[in-house]
Amino acid sequence: MFGVGQAQAGNLERMQCPFCAATDTRVIDSRPAEGGSAVRRRRGCDSCENRFTTYERSDTVLMVRKRDGSLQRFSAAKLRHGLETALAERPNADEIIGAVVDDVMIVARRQSPVVDSDEIGRAVLEALRSNDEVAYLRFVSVYKDFTGARDFEAEMASFEASDRP
Ligand SMILES: [Zn+2]
Structure with missing residues (x-):
């Protein structure tokens, strides 16, 4: 999940203080x-003078286990593309798709x-x-031609990519 104290791009030095919320x-x-996969930063707040620690890590590469x-x-880009195709003429499609992908x-x-992959399919539907x-x-x-939820989930699994976006 989300690590404690992930740094925001361009805001490295000014992470919000967890004690007083000052920036x-x-x-x-x-x-x-x-082991070198993360960066530990000791930070100090000029407002309340408390100190805290953050860790910066790269996002984990996510793998999808298919039925076989x-x-x-996992490719969020492929998922997004599948949703774009289905919701092409829907008002606010971009917002909906962004929220669903998130x-x-x-x-x-x-x-x-x-x-x-089944879990991805269910998550998309929900x-x-x-x-x-x-x-x-x-x-x-x-996907009205599908006979049931399992077929639908199998189709959703096709949104996962074998190649990079
Ligand atoms: Zn503070």
């Missing part, structure tokens, strides 16, 4: 951590580093339904 914080010390057991790299990524990262009922129904209607 005038600074990095006191920075060093490699976790093979693993493929929701699906949260579910997927919970299972990190490997998530089942995210669509909670973000926009009409979009959800429209999306399902695109």
